[in-house]
Amino acid sequence: MCGIVGILGARPVAGTLLETLKRLEYRGYDSAGVATLENGQITRRRAAGKLKNLEACLAAEPLFGHLGIGHTRWATHGRPTAINAHPHQNGKVAVVHNGIIENFKTLRDELRAKGHTFASDTDTEVVAHLVDAAMSDGLAPAEAVAATLPRLKGAFALAFLFEGEDDLMIGAREGAPLVVGFGAGDKTGEFYLGSDALALAPLTDALAYLEEGDYVVLTRHGAKFYDTESRPVARKRVKTPASAFLIDRGNYRHFMDKEIHEQPEVIGRVLAHYLDLSAGTVALPFELPVDPARLPRLTIAACGTAYMAGLIASYWFERIAKLPVEIEVASEFRYREAPMQKGGLMLLISQSGETADTLASLRYAKQQGQKILSVVNVATSTMARESDVAALTLAGPEIGVASTKAFTCQLALLACLALAFGRARGTIDAKEEARLVAELMAVPGLMAEVLHREPKIELLARDLGKARDVLYLGRGTSYPLALEGALKLKEISYIHAEGYAAGELKHGPIALVDSDLPVIVLAPRDRVFEKTLSNVQEVAARNGRIILISDSAGANDLGGEAEIIAMPDMAPEFSAIVYALPVQMIAYHTAVFMGKDADQPRNLAKSVTVE
Numbered sequence: 001m002c003g004i005v006g007i008l009g010a011r012p013v014a015g016t017l018l019e020t021l022k023r024l025e026y027r028g029y030d031s032a033g034v035a036t037l038e039n040g041q042i043t044r045r046r047a048a049g050k051l052k053n054l055e056a057c058l059a060a061e062p063l064f065g066h067l068g069i070g071h072t073r074w075a076t077h078g079r080p081t082a083i084n085a086h087p088h089q090n091g092k093v094a095v096v097h098n099g100i101i102e103n104f105k106t107l108r109d110e111l112r113a114k115g116h117t118f119a120s121d122t123d124t125e126v127v128a129h130l131v132d133a134a135m136s137d138g139l140a141p142a143e144a145v146a147a148t149l150p151r152l153k154g155a156f157a158l159a160f161l162f163e164g165e166d167d168l169m170i171g172a173r174e175g176a177p178l179v180v181g182f183g184a185g186d187k188t189g190e191f192y193l194g195s196d197a198l199a200l201a202p203l204t205d206a207l208a209y210l211e212e213g214d215y216v217v218l219t220r221h222g223a224k225f226y227d228t229e230s231r232p233v234a235r236k237r238v239k240t241p242a243s244a245f246l247i248d249r250g251n252y253r254h255f256m257d258k259e260i261h262e263q264p265e266v267i268g269r270v271l272a273h274y275l276d277l278s279a280g281t282v283a284l285p286f287e288l289p290v291d292p293a294r295l296p297r298l299t300i301a302a303c304g305t306a307y308m309a310g311l312i313a314s315y316w317f318e319r320i321a322k323l324p325v326e327i328e329v330a331s332e333f334r335y336r337e338a339p340m341q342k343g344g345l346m347l348l349i350s351q352s353g354e355t356a357d358t359l360a361s362l363r364y365a366k367q368q369g370q371k372i373l374s375v376v377n378v379a380t381s382t383m384a385r386e387s388d389v390a391a392l393t394l395a396g397p398e399i400g401v402a403s404t405k406a407f408t409c410q411l412a413l414l415a416c417l418a419l420a421f422g423r424a425r426g427t428i429d430a431k432e433e434a435r436l437v438a439e440l441m442a443v444p445g446l447m448a449e450v451l452h453r454e455p456k457i458e459l460l461a462r463d464l465g466k467a468r469d470v471l472y473l474g475r476g477t478s479y480p481l482a483l484e485g486a487l488k489l490k491e492i493s494y495i496h497a498e499g500y501a502a503g504e505l506k507h508g509p510i511a512l513v514d515s516d517l518p519v520i521v522l523a524p525r526d527r528v529f530e531k532t533l534s535n536v537q538e539v540a541a542r543n544g545r546i547i548l549i550s551d552s553a554g555a556n557d558l559g560g561e562a563e564i565i566a567m568p569d570m571a572p573e574f575s576a577i578v579y580a581l582p583v584q585m586i587a588y589h590t591a592v593f594m595g596k597d598a599d600q601p602r603n604l605a606k607s608v609t610v611e
């Protein structure tokens with residue numbers, strides 16, 4: 001999604017704006033731009049494509065202003081051209097925007113009727129026109145912004161510059177995140193705006209988050225926050241733990257590669273946080289917002305990979321805690337008008353904590369009298385702040401657009417939650433808890449072992465890279481993992497892939513099977529193992545090309561019929577966390593073999609703050 005940055009400084013800011021935008025690249029974008037204010041005049045540089053194009057523009061025609069805004073754009077309205085790139089300017093106002101102005105057509109028609117002409121196809125440009133028109137009517141810049149915000153429907157984070165105002169930058173938020181940074185040391189008196197703490201990490205760790213509907217007026221003398229009614233409000237200054245070095249790619253070719261390899265370590269960190277390793281029990285460091293023993297059911301909503309994590313967890317909550325689970329993709333859940341029994345528990349899962357549909361589901365559930373438990377990676381995110389309890393996945397910043405370590409950390413944490421619910425509901429006794437905890441504690445070591453399978457997977461990927469379609473099959477928790485495998489392959493290699501419950505094969509997809517179709521089967525030795533193998537035989541009987549991800553039992557049974565990615569033998573309950581690794585490595589190496597950008601796949605955004 002779009003990234004926003006603003007600097008109100010004491011020296012030329014264009015170079016720093018560009019560096020800061022590079023830290024927002026992970027969000028996904030297809031054009032970029034900056035504007036600075038010099039001698040009272042706004043000057044812009046914008047370019048389609050990657051930041052190197054904008055860098056070239058700035059090298060050819062530098063900007064020298066001490067006050068500026070920058071933007072990486074993920075196109076929603078209008079193609080990713082330089083003309084549609086932000087900042088947009090009208091008259092005295094320049095603006096950058098993350099989100100969607102849903103009523104922009106109505107506003108644009110109204111402005112056109114008054115004689116306004118538009119330079120771009122974007123929804124954002126109406127904002128610059130509205131604010132400029134309000135200023136032409138005699139309002140001061142902050143008044144003009146305050147008058148414009150209630151007219152905008154949709155989701156937005158905005159940053160503004162104004163011609164003739166070299167000590168003024170304004171930010172506003174409704175439905176998309178925006179943070180204010182405070183300069184310190186030799187940067188005292190500098191102020192920043194950013195889409196997230198990560199972007200501002202090299203500049204400052206002192207931040208204040210805008211609440212929904214807030215706007216902030218920044219001058220070199222301070223930051224003044226206002227709420228939806230334009231009443232002055234105080235917003236707490238916090239220290240962010242995100243630091244500059246955390247998003248270094250190190251010796252890895254891609255962030256995705258690094259994040260795949262970090263998993264044994266980060267999963268160990270999650271388990272150490274949510275388990276008592278010496279006692280061999282679950283030990284949540286927070287109190288649950290409901291009594292699990294009295295809970296009739298659990299509702300889960302999430303998007304994309306986080307939804308797959310929820311699906312896998314639904315098996316655990318049902319089996320371990322005997323708790324009925326309803327799970328839905330958040331984009332559907334938010335509009336279903338599902339009646340919810342008061343006092344119930346809603347579980348939201350999100351890496352970013354900003355996904356628009358998941359956030360809307362959270363707010364819907366709140367209105368329905370649910371307690372909110374969120375599983376999020378970004379501690380300072382909107383979802384974390386709006387939840388009764390935010391359980392952190394502790395994966396560290398995930399920069400690759402394709403979620404890897406955040407997914408497995410979600411799984412590890414959800415497994416701990418399922419154990420905690422099971423214990424509280426009396427569905428597992430101390431012995432069973434200790435057994436399951438021991439299974440979980442074995443996971444980081446098993447993952448480290450699986451990373452050694454990489455050379456084999458790399459070879460396999462050379463073959464997969466030539467396929468037109470790929471089928472993933474699994475049963476039990478391997479079924480959602482099959483969905484995740486297909487999603488991962490699609491999003492970074494652009495190969496069409498489908499995930500299916502292995503038992504569904506004969507109800508349709510088996511018609512696709514021929515010697516050209518790679519069928520990747522996830523078959524840990526669990527209680528449906530034999531059933532899965534029968535489905536594999538059905539594929540083999542039709543000359544299907546089977547790639548079996550399984551342990552020694554699978555290898556023994558199907559050594560002749562399938563190509564095997566040999567997994568270590570393990571207890572079955574949490575195998576999905578370990579089997580996630582080959583699934584991720586297959587997608588990664590296939591994309592790299594095909595010459596695709598694994599970290600920033602086309603059309604995708606890391607943090608999806610629009611519907």
Ligand code: M6R
Pocket residue numbers: 303304305306307349350351352353354355358401402403404488491604605606607608
């Ligand atoms: O930040 P979130 O976890 O809420 O994001 C949800 C999805 O957008 C995300 O998982 C997406 O599907 C990833 N690109 C998958 O790799």
